[in-house]
Amino acid sequence: FMIGAAIMALFFLVFGIINPVPENAKLFLGKPLAFWQYLGAFVGLNLCQAVFYAIPPSIIGDIAEYGMLKTGQDQSGTYYSVYTFLYKTTIAIGNGAALYLIAKVFGFDAEATAQTALAGWGLKIFMGFLPATLAVGAIVVLCWYPLSRKRYAEIEAEIDRKGLRTTD
Numbered sequence: 001f002m003i004g005a006a007i008m009a010l011f012f013l014v015f016g017i018i019n020p021v022p023e024n025a026k027l028f029l030g031k032p033l034a035f036w037q038y039l040g041a042f043v044g045l046n047l048c049q050a051v052f053y054a055i056p057p058s059i060i061g062d063i064a065e066y067g068m069l070k071t072g073q074d075q076s077g078t079y080y081s082v083y084t085f086l087y088k089t090t091i092a093i094g095n096g097a098a099l100y101l102i103a104k105v106f107g108f109d110a111e112a113t114a115q116t117a118l119a120g121w122g123l124k125i126f127m128g129f130l131p132a133t134l135a136v137g138a139i140v141v142l143c144w145y146p147l148s149r150k151r152y153a154e155i156e157a158e159i160d161r162k163g164l165r166t167t168d
Contacts, residue, residue, distance in 0.1 A: 002139045004051030009135040011048060014041035016128025020120060056083065062147050062155075069159050098126040 018037050028036055060083050064076040102108040106122025108115060115123070147155075159165050 001051050001055040002142060004048050004055075005135045005139050008045060008048040008051075009132040009139075011041045011045040012128050012132035012135060014128070015045075016124045016132065018124075018128075056087075059145075059147075062152055065152075065159060066147065066155055068164055069155055069162075072162075072164060074164075098130075102126055 014037065018034050018041070020034065026033055057080070060079050061076070064074070064079045067079065068074050068076075102119070102122040103110075106119050106125075108119040108122055
């Protein structure tokens with residue numbers, strides 16, 4: 001997860017440093033160079049985002065087993081439901097807030113054929129620098145993740161010893 005998030009942060013930074021192409025800029029295969037930079041960063045970013053789709057649900061399984069050990073009840077469904085709700089809610093609020101702030105604070109106009117320099121900076125912040133910062137923040141938070149392989153093996157052994165594991 002940490003490696004994938006670090007690579008994602010780098011791709012997000014590419015979004016933050018891509019500059020608008022002036023009229024006389026060099027073209028590559030008939031498209032401005034910024035198009036290819038954006039396309040490369042977008043493809044790379046989407047490949048790396050698989051860590052955000054695969055790793056958190058598997059971590060929730062570990063957390064659910066720890067919860068089972070502490071409470072004696074299997075509440076896996078509740079953990080996954082809360083995760084799914086929070087995941088979708090943060091995406092909705094984050095996207096909505098970003099679009100609102102880009103428009104209100106930075107003057108972005110979705111119908112304009114050209115944006116102001118301030119609107120361009122707003123896009124760079126919300127598409128590049130802020131997501132890169134959040135990805136690095138996720139890495140930092142995971143440095144203190146308390147369930148190591150050794151601790152997880154101890155939890156599983158304790159669950160088996162107490163007979164809490166269900167076979168359904």
